[in-house]
Amino acid sequence: MSNIVKINQSNLDAALLGIALERTAPDSLQAQLTEGLRHAILNDPGTSGARLPASRKLAGELSVSRTTVQIAYDQLISEGYLTSRRGSGTFVADNLPHLSPPVTKTAGLRPEAQPWRPFHTGVPDQALFPHQSWARHLERAWRAPENALLARPDPMGWYPLRQAIADHLSAWRGLPCDPGQVLITSGAWEAFELICRALLPGGSAVALEDPGWSPLREVLDACGARACPLRTDHEGLNPADIPTGVAAAIVTPSRHYPTGATMPLARRAALLDWAQQTGGLVVEDDYDSEFRYKGHPLPSLAGLDGLRHCIYIGSFSKLLSPALRIGYAVLPQTQVDPARHHLARTGTRASLIPQPALASFMTSGEFATHLRRMRRIYARRQEYLLSELAPLSDLLDLSPDPAGMHLCARLTPKLAGRITDRHIAARAQERGVFLRALSSHSVLPDPPQGLLLGYAGHDEAALGAAAHTLARLLRDIA
Amino acid sequence: MSNIVKINQSNLDAALLGIALERTAPDSLQAQLTEGLRHAILNDPGTSGARLPASRKLAGELSVSRTTVQIAYDQLISEGYLTSRRGSGTFVADNLPHLSPPVTKTAGLRPEAQPWRPFHTGVPDQALFPHQSWARHLERAWRAPENALLARPDPMGWYPLRQAIADHLSAWRGLPCDPGQVLITSGAWEAFELICRALLPGGSAVALEDPGWSPLREVLDACGARACPLRTDHEGLNPADIPTGVAAAIVTPSRHYPTGATMPLARRAALLDWAQQTGGLVVEDDYDSEFRYKGHPLPSLAGLDGLRHCIYIGSFSKLLSPALRIGYAVLPQTQVDPARHHLARTGTRASLIPQPALASFMTSGEFATHLRRMRRIYARRQEYLLSELAPLSDLLDLSPDPAGMHLCARLTPKLAGRITDRHIAARAQERGVFLRALSSHSVLPDPPQGLLLGYAGHDEAALGAAAHTLARLLRDIA
Numbered sequence: 010m011s012n013i014v015k016i017n018q019s020n021l022d023a024a025l026l027g028i029a030l031e032r033t034a035p036d037s038l039q040a041q042l043t044e045g046l047r048h049a050i051l052n053d054p055g056t057s058g059a060r061l062p063a064s065r066k067l068a069g070e071l072s073v074s075r076t077t078v079q080i081a082y083d084q085l086i087s088e089g090y091l092t093s094r095r096g097s098g099t100f101v102a103d104n105l106p107h108l109s110p111p112v113t114k115t116a117g118l119r120p121e122a123q124p125w126r127p128f129h130t131g132v133p134d135q136a137l138f139p140h141q142s143w144a145r146h147l148e149r150a151w152r153a154p155e156n157a158l159l160a161r162p163d164p165m166g167w168y169p170l171r172q173a174i175a176d177h178l179s180a181w182r183g184l185p186c187d188p189g190q191v192l193i194t195s196g197a198w199e200a201f202e203l204i205c206r207a208l209l210p211g212g213s214a215v216a217l218e219d220p221g222w223s224p225l226r227e228v229l230d231a232c233g234a235r236a237c238p239l240r241t242d243h244e245g246l247n248p249a250d251i252p253t254g255v256a257a258a259i260v261t262p263s264r265h266y267p268t269g270a271t272m273p274l275a276r277r278a279a280l281l282d283w284a285q286q287t288g289g290l291v292v293e294d295d296y297d298s299e300f301r302y303k304g305h306p307l308p309s310l311a312g313l314d315g316l317r318h319c320i321y322i323g324s325f326s327k328l329l330s331p332a333l334r335i336g337y338a339v340l341p342q343t344q345v346d347p348a349r350h351h352l353a354r355t356g357t358r359a360s361l362i363p364q365p366a367l368a369s370f371m372t373s374g375e376f377a378t379h380l381r382r383m384r385r386i387y388a389r390r391q392e393y394l395l396s397e398l399a400p401l402s403d404l405l406d407l408s409p410d411p412a413g414m415h416l417c418a419r420l421t422p423k424l425a426g427r428i429t430d431r432h433i434a435a436r437a438q439e440r441g442v443f444l445r446a447l448s449s450h451s452v453l454p455d456p457p458q459g460l461l462l463g464y465a466g467h468d469e470a471a472l473g474a475a476a477h478t479l480a481r482l483l484r485d486i487a
Numbered sequence: 488m489s490n491i492v493k494i495n496q497s498n499l500d501a502a503l504l505g506i507a508l509e510r511t512a513p514d515s516l517q518a519q520l521t522e523g524l525r526h527a528i529l530n531d532p533g534t535s536g537a538r539l540p541a542s543r544k545l546a547g548e549l550s551v552s553r554t555t556v557q558i559a560y561d562q563l564i565s566e567g568y569l570t571s572r573r574g575s576g577t578f579v580a581d582n583l584p585h586l587s588p589p590v591t592k593t594a595g596l597r598p599e600a601q602p603w604r605p606f607h608t609g610v611p612d613q614a615l616f617p618h619q620s621w622a623r624h625l626e627r628a629w630r631a632p633e634n635a636l637l638a639r640p641d642p643m644g645w646y647p648l649r650q651a652i653a654d655h656l657s658a659w660r661g662l663p664c665d666p667g668q669v670l671i672t673s674g675a676w677e678a679f680e681l682i683c684r685a686l687l688p689g690g691s692a693v694a695l696e697d698p699g700w701s702p703l704r705e706v707l708d709a710c711g712a713r714a715c716p717l718r719t720d721h722e723g724l725n726p727a728d729i730p731t732g733v734a735a736a737i738v739t740p741s742r743h744y745p746t747g748a749t750m751p752l753a754r755r756a757a758l759l760d761w762a763q764q765t766g767g768l769v770v771e772d773d774y775d776s777e778f779r780y781k782g783h784p785l786p787s788l789a790g791l792d793g794l795r796h797c798i799y800i801g802s803f804s805k806l807l808s809p810a811l812r813i814g815y816a817v818l819p820q821t822q823v824d825p826a827r828h829h830l831a832r833t834g835t836r837a838s839l840i841p842q843p844a845l846a847s848f849m850t851s852g853e854f855a856t857h858l859r860r861m862r863r864i865y866a867r868r869q870e871y872l873l874s875e876l877a878p879l880s881d882l883l884d885l886s887p888d889p890a891g892m893h894l895c896a897r898l899t900p901k902l903a904g905r906i907t908d909r910h911i912a913a914r915a916q917e918r919g920v921f922l923r924a925l926s927s928h929s930v931l932p933d934p935p936q937g938l939l940l941g942y943a944g945h946d947e948a949a950l951g952a953a954a955h956t957l958a959r960l961l962r963d964i965a
Contacts, residue, residue, distance in 0.1 A: 047661075047786065084782050089752025102752065119646045119666075122635035135637040144630035147840070152622035157600035159613040162810045168597045183525070188597075195673060195812075195836040206709065227832060231684065233711075274567025274580070304562050308525065332640045332839035334673075354705060358673040360838040361810035362625070 021059035021101060025049065030071055038073050042081040050090050050101055058103040061091065127475035129443050130267070130415040130463030131297070133383065135330055142375055143329075143366065150365035158365060164352035166193025166337070167364035173371035174337050178321070181299060183308025184339065186316055192338045192348055195358035197294065198228055200322045200338040204257070204292060205232035207351030208320075208344050213256035218246045220450035220457065222266050222294070225259060238452050241265055245272035248279040257290040258283070262310045263298035267450055267461050268417045269410050277310050284318035291319040297327045299380055300465065302388040303411035316341050325367065327414060327465075328380060335363055387414060387465045390472060394464045397476035404483050405460070414465035417447060420458040428486050430458045437482055442475045499537035499579060503527065508549055516551050520559040528568050528579055536581040539569065605953035607921050608745070608893040608941030609775070611861065613808055620853055621807075621844065628843035636843060642830035644671025644815075645842035651849035652815050656799070659777060661786025662817065664794060670816045670826055673836035675772065676706055678800045678816040682735070682770060683710035685829030686798075686822050691734035696724045698928035698935065700744050700772070703737060716930050719743055723750035726757040735768040736761070740788045741776035745928055745939050746895045747888050755788050762796035769797040775805045777858055778943070780866040781889035794819050803845065805892060806858060813841055865892060865943045868950060872942045875954035882961050883938070892943035895925060898936045906964050908936045915960055920953045 028045035030038050050056050061067070064078040071078070082099050085091040092102050125132045150158070158167075165171065171191035178184040194200045205213070205228065215229055219238035229236045239250045245265040251258060258280065262272035272280075284291045293310045311321035316339065324336035336359075340348055370376050391410065398407055398418070406419040420430060430446035437444045447459030464472055506523035508516050528534050539545070542556040549556070560577050563569040570580050603610045628636070636645075643649065649669035656662040672678045683691070683706065693707055697716035707714045717728045723743040729736060736758065740750035750758075762769045771788045789799035794817065802814035814837075818826055848854050869888065876885055876896070884897040898908060908924035915922045925937030942950055 044661075051791070087782065088785050089755075119650075120641065122638035124634070124638045129639075140632055141630050144626045144628075147629060148622045148626035150622075151625060152619050154618055156602070158810070159808070160600035160602045161607075163598065172597075183522075195838070196834065198834055199836065224833070231833075232709075277567075304565065307566050313529070330637070330839075332636070334836060334838040334840075355702070355709075356674065356676055358677065358812060358836040360673070360812040360841055361808075362812075363838055363840040 018059045021049065021056040021061070025062070025067070025070075028071070030073065039077045039080045039084075042071070042073070042077060043084050046081060046085055047088075047090060050085075056101045059101045060097075061099040061101070063098065125466050126441065126443055127467040127471050128415070128445075128460075128462040128464065129466060130445060130461050131327055132331060132463065132466035133327055133329065133414075134386070134466045134468070137383065137386065138329060139375060139379060143370060146366035146370050146373075147363070150369065151362070154365075158361065162357070162361055164357045165189075165349060166191070166357070166359060167361060167368060169372075170364045170368040171337075173368045174323075175339075177371060177376075178309070178312075178323075178339065182295065182312060182321075184312035184316070184321060186321075186339050187342075190316065190340050190342060190345055192340060192352075193357070193359045193364065194336045194338060195334045195360075196326065196336040197296070197322055197324055198224065199358050200336060201225065201228045201259070201292070202232060203338070203348060203351060204290070204320060205229060205234045207347050208290065209234065209256050214252075214254055216246070216251050216255045216258040218260060218265060219453045220267060220447060221259075221261075222296075223450055226452065240453050241268065241270065243268075243270050244276055245270045246276075246280075248276055248283045251283055251289075255287075255289060257292060259292040259294060260310070261294050261296065263293075263295050263307055264412050266294070266296060267415070267445070267447060268457075268459075269413055271307065272310075277313055280310070281314050281318065284314075289318070292322060293319055294322045296322075296324060297414050298412065299328060300384055300387055300414055301412040302384060302391070311339060320344065328376075328383075329367075333363055333367075335359060335367060383465075390464045390467070390469065391416065393469050394462065394472050394476060397473055398462075398480070401480055401483060404487055415461050415463040418460045418462060419447070420460070424483065424487055425458050430460055433460060433482070433486070436486075437479060440478050440482060442478050442482075444479075496537045499527065499534040499539070503540070503545070503548075506549070508551065517555045517558045517562075520549070520551070520555060521562050524559060524563055525566075525568060528563075534579045537579045538575075539577040539579070541576065603944050604919065604921055605945040605949050606893070606923075606938075606940040606942065607944060608923060608939050609805055610809060610941065610944035611805055611807065611892075612864070612944045612946070614946075615861065615864065616807060617853060617857060621848060624844035624848050624851075625841070628847065629840070632843075636839065640835070640839055642835045643667075643827060644669070644835070644837060645839060645846060647850075648842045648846035649815075651846045652801075653817075655849060655854075656787070656790075656801075656817065660773065660790060660799075662790035662794070662799060664799075664817050665820075668794065668818050668820060668823055670818060670830075671835070671837045671842065672814045672816060673812045673838075674804065674814040675774070675800055675802055676702065677836050678814060679703060679706045679737070679770070680710060681816070681826060681829060682768070682798060683707060683712045685825050686768065687712065687734050692730075692732055694724070694729050694733045694736040696738060696743060697931045698745060698925060699737075699739075700774075701928055704930065718931050719746065719748065721746075721748050722754055723748045724754075724758075726754055726761045729761055729767075733765075733767060735770060737770040737772060738788070739772050739774065741771075741773050741785055742890050744772070744774060745893070745923070745925060746935075746937075747891055747893075749785065750788075755791055758788070759792050759796065762792075767796070770800060771797055772800045774800075774802060775892050776890065777806060778862055778865055778892055779890040780862065780869070789817060798822065806854075806861075807845075811841055811845075813837060813845060861943075868942045868945070868947065869894065871947050872940065872950050872954060875951055876940075876958070879958055879961060882965055893939050893941040896938045896940060897925070898938070902961065902965055903936050908938055911938060911960070911964070914964075915957060918956050918960060920956050920960075922957075 030041045064075050068075040068078045086093055090102055091099050093099050171188040174191050175186050175188045178186060212233055214235045214237045216237045216239055217225055218241045226236045237255055239246055246260050262277060280291055283289060295309055309321055311319040321339040325333050395409060404421055404424040406421055410416055430448050434444040434446040445461040448456040508519045542553050546553040546556045564571055568580055569577050571577050649666040652669050653664050653666045656664060690711055692713045692715045694715045694717055695703055696719045704714045715733055717724055724738050740755055758769055761767060773787055787799055789797040799817040803811050873887060882899055882902040884899055888894055908926050912922040912924040923939040926934040
């Protein structure tokens with residue numbers, strides 16, 4: 010016997026001594042023994058080739074039956090940790106190179122929750138959400154789920170939810186549609202991804218608003234589409250600017266993100282005209298139009314179009330919670346089959362768990378009641394924020410916005426001459442106030458300068474404190 | 488006045504007569520009037536340019552206040568549907584080209600639910616799931632949600648769920664890990680996508696098992712990675728076959744999908760060796776290893792590796808429901824920051840709604856109890872299916888499988904000489920029996936021929952009937 014084998018042997022013997030079996034543990038004795046042996050072998054490459062005690066001997070040492078030991082040996086032989094040599098016994102396999110000991114588990118510290126603070130944009134005030142009622146809807150949907158909830162999931166989503174969304178869109182957004190045209194997604198990202206992958210030819214050029222929702226460029230990039238950013242003005246994107254060869258245009262006509270501009274009817278008509286004449290696709294991202302405080306919301310572009318060339322995208326992130334991860338797309342009839350075909354291959358991302366609860370929350374009328382309540386509260390918050398910031402009118406160009414969840418304050422020439430919006434945002438963040446710079450939503454040169462002030466998700470006390478901090482910061486600068 | 492304008496005028500007058508206001512409707516009178524006018528204009532391009540009645544006149548006809556009419560006119564002027572000409576009144580805008588009437592909503596018929604039937608693979612028997620208890624967990628988590636649930640969501644997922652998963656993996660899969668390494672996804676697709684996009688260089692070559700899980704090739708394709716399929720044998724993928732230049736290998740070592748082969752320790756060691764020597768990444772897809780009926784599950788490859796070069800992927804689809812859309816990935820410490828950075832940009836897809844409920848379902852012990860119960864039931868079902876199909880031993884090569892949720896039956900030479908597995912699958916489907924052909928999981932030439940028989944999600948009665956149909960079909964062929 011060589012020296013090395015001797016060393017191995019003593020390593021193994023030492024490790025075996027460390028195996029303690031607990032008769033009261035939930036795992037069986039043979040499972041504990043198997044695990045203990047495996048652990049000993051893995052933890053010490055020096056046991057390679059060592060001979061195990063005869064099963065009778067180890068059984069005696071551990072006060073277990075010989076069968077228990079034999080089963081553990083057999084299991085480890087079948088796994089390749091041990092080998093059996095006829096007549097000479099059982100050995101640790103000697104072909105276990107480069108095995109590292111398993112990591113030892115560290116006690117993970119739960120990270121502290123990061124609350125939403127002013128002026129985070131696009132978040133509802135979840136403290137005002139009717140949680141009890143929502144929880145009841147969840148419980149009712151799942152305590153004895155109807156058969157269809159346990160059947161093969163429709164990749165387009167839970168039908169009653171699609172129906173509730175169709176009813177909602179007809180009533181609120183002037184968009185009558187068939188539930189069959191509604192597709193449930195895990196949010197806008199998935200909807201855009203589906204459009205690029207399933208409904209547009211690979212490598213398509215897609216017109217985007219600039220400034221606009223920055224992640225859109227990432228989505229297009231990930232899908233191999235080509236972003237074609239177009240500078241918007243006070244009426245949003247100008248369809249006359251769309252270059253030849255563009256396959257789709259993604260727009261926010263109800264309320265341009267992030268400036269809040271509304272696209273007037275003439276441009277809407279021109280955009281639909283463009284779609285009809287070029288065969289292009291218009292994608293309407295209607296991200297927060299439920300929150301309109303003055304007048305009625307403009308009917309959706311997709312409704313005006315009669316859902317022929319236009320896809321409508323909505324989400325519940327702004328209405329209920331960004332963590333819900335439920336959004337939807339409404340497709341022209343001609344696009345339903347391609348979308349369904351794509352989803353059947355790739356599967357859906359949206360969890361079914363919230364869908365039946367959301368459907369009953371909508372059909373019970375609680376959803377609309379909640380929206381109306383939030384509308385009153387958000388309108389007051391906007392008013393409050395405007396009054397708090399009114400003394401800054403020489404620095405920030407602010408006016409009431411008839412809709413939305415944030416204000417877009419342009420820098421006046423006096424302020425813009427001294428600092429960029431991004432620098433203001435960085436300095437505000439140091440003081441615990443979250444601002445998004447308008448210019449960070451642009452890729453085109455000479456972007457407009459401004460600050461996005463989300464107010465919807467924050468109560469008056471928080472808004473007042475943040476406005477105060479912002480005012481001091483801007484006065485320091487100017 | 489030209490003839491055309493006259494026609495327009497009569498069209499508009501007719502449309503106005505059709506406007507009926509309901510005092511008991513939930514919408515205000517002015518909202519109803521605005522909507523009615525908008526509808527009239529959109530539905531008939533022939534109204535273009537027509538003059539609207541003076542507000543006083545229309546108010547009288549409709550028995551509403553003049554203010555109500557004036558507000559409706561103002562709203563439609565601001566939307567661009569109407570124009571006001573000083574001194575001569577209010578007109579339908581004449582620049583409304585190419586507007587189509589909105590689609591009329593059709594009464595959608597709820598599609599019939601498609602139940603899971605034998606031999607659908609990879610589905611648990613949801614009828615046996617403790618729905619009441621699960622619904623209570625959902626209700627408890629959300630009726631008065633803790634603050635962290637309403638705070639800015641961690642893109643890595645709900646921490647207590649990550650902790651519960653880490654505990655589960657340590658106990659069941661020999662994979663001690665820190666909750667900080669666990670990332671919640673909406674399923675395996677998202678996990679693979681994240682790996683390709685965030686953790687591998689663009690255009691990387693990735694080794695895949697062939698046969699293997701077909702959607703993987705789609706994921707790689709969508710991410711711009713290059714699939715490198717390698718034929719597996721009775722020990723799964725052979726690391727010696729991995730060509731130079733491959734950046735990652737995705738494997739199912741516990742139970743090769745779909746053949747059920749277990750990768751022995753020597754190959755596991757060789758695979759980790761490959762990773763260490765080339766800097767390659769090993770991705771272990773452990774899709775159903777919780778269901779092991781004989782012996783203990785092999786510890787995970789990632790556990791053997793000490794989570795240094797190996798990512799572990801799991802899911803709750805097979806344990807609870809495919810509609811849950813909750814899966815996870817466990818990352819080496821070095822990959823946590825790149826993954827988090829990627830997710831912060833793209834957002835997460837996994838809904839937060841099920842996460843706290845799943846966490847408490849796991850920590851309460853109900854999850855493990857359910858798994859153990861399902862293990863006993865699935866084991867019986869496998870045994871039953873094997874006994875039902877035993878008379879077909881001249882046509883199908885079937886043997887007990889110590890784990891999993893489906894059997895992989897190879898065609899015997901006698902049967903393979905007469906028909907392909909895909910043809911059998913097609914003819915079985917005509918008879919209402921769902922089979923997946925083994926060869927449909929391959930892209931390499933001369934794929935092995937077999938049938939995948941999912942048994943876990945189907946009770947004995949359903950399995951017996953399907954086995955009977957299959958037997959008749961195969962006897963007809965042979």
